[in-house]
Amino acid sequence: MSNFKIALVRHGRASAGWDTAIDPAIDDLGLSQATDAAAKLSKIFDDEQVQIVSSPLLRCQQTAEAFTKLRGSQVRIVGQVSEIPSPPGVQMKDRVDWLRNVMQGKWSDLDPNFISFRDELVKFVRGINQNTVIFSHFIAINAIVGSIINDDRLVIHKLDNCSITILEGDTNGALRIAQGGHEADTLIR
Numbered sequence: 059m060s061n062f063k064i065a066l067v068r069h070g071r072a073s074a075g076w077d078t079a080i081d082p083a084i085d086d087l088g089l090s091q092a093t094d095a096a097a098k099l100s101k102i103f104d105d106e107q108v109q110i111v112s113s114p115l116l117r118c119q120q121t122a123e124a125f126t127k128l129r130g131s132q133v134r135i136v137g138q139v140s141e142i143p144s145p146p147g148v149q150m151k152d153r154v155d156w157l158r159n160v161m162q163g164k165w166s167d168l169d170p171n172f173i174s175f176r177d178e179l180v181k182f183v184r185g186i187n188q189n190t191v192i193f194s195h196f197i198a199i200n201a202i203v204g205s206i207i208n209d210d211r212l213v214i215h216k217l218d219n220c221s222i223t224i225l226e227g228d229t230n231g232a233l234r235i236a237q238g239g240h241e242a243d244t245l246i247r
Contacts, residue, residue, distance in 0.1 A: 064183065064225040065102060065191045066199045067095055068239065069117040071219045075154065084120045091220035096124035098222060099191055108189040113140045118193040121220065125191060133193075138182035142175060142197040164210040165201070180205040183225075184233065199223055199239070206233050218242035 070088025072079075084092065110133045112122040122133045148156050160168065165176055183192070183202050200214050203223065207214070217223070221239030 061228050062187060062189050062226070063102070063236070064186055064189075064227060064233070065099055066202060066223040066225065066239070067099070067121065067191060067193045068196055068199055068217045068219055068221050069113075069115075069121040069193060070095075072117045078150070080150075081116050084117050088117070088121065088219065089124075092121040092124040095121065095220040095222060096128050099125050100128055102222070102224065103189060103191070106189050108191055109134065110191050110193075111136050111139060112193040113137075113195060113198070115141055115195075118195070122191075122193040136182065136192075138178045139192050139194040139198055141195045142172065145169065145171075161197070161213045163212060165204070165212060166210050176201045176205075184231065186227065187229070203235060203238075206235055215239060216241045216243065 070084040070091040072082040072088065073085040074082035108129065108131070110122060110126055110129070110131050112118045112133045112135055114135050114137055119133065119135070126133050142157075144153050144156065165173055179198055179201055184205075196217055197212060199217055200212060202225075203209070203214050204211060206225070215238060217239045218241060221241070222237075223235065223239035224237040225233050226236045227233045
């Protein structure tokens with residue numbers, strides 16, 4: 059029996075691609091996706107108390123807004139649930155090619171800085187002991203799922219924008235995947 063739930067929500071569709079903007083907002087479709095996700099999250103958590111966490115990036119904060127308004131809550135900005143960083147020296151125009159390449163591999167193939175990023179993310183999520191909604195990113199959510207099922211791949215699920223992955227946790231520190239997020243052929247823009 060679970061004692062708390064963690065919902066991992068991928069942000070709504072961004073208004074610009076990863077190779078053209080460092081921190082894009084969500085577009086009109088992304089706003090609609092965020093509204094739909096907020097309604098689903100309200101049903102998942104019903105009247106239960108829930109903390110709301112977001113990546114510092116604008117697209118996650120904007121996706122979180124619809125749910126925070128429904129709940130009358132504040133969002134806590136947490137750097138550990140952010141986007142995988144680009145490696146130093148990779149030009150903006152080359153970021154998508156770099157990401158597509160690494161997405162085909164494993165964390166153990168990457169530089170130790172990326173493994174540290176993943177480990178800090180997982181440590182943060184494993185430290186949660188209450189109902190929580192986390193608005194985050196494609197790779198970050200995959201890293202969390204991978205840590206639970208002991209899978210070292212960067213991409214385990216092709217999570218759609220505003221997909222919701224539900225984890226259940228207990229007082230012994232165990233996490234399990236209760237429901238996978240909706241998948242789509244994701245275009246890294």
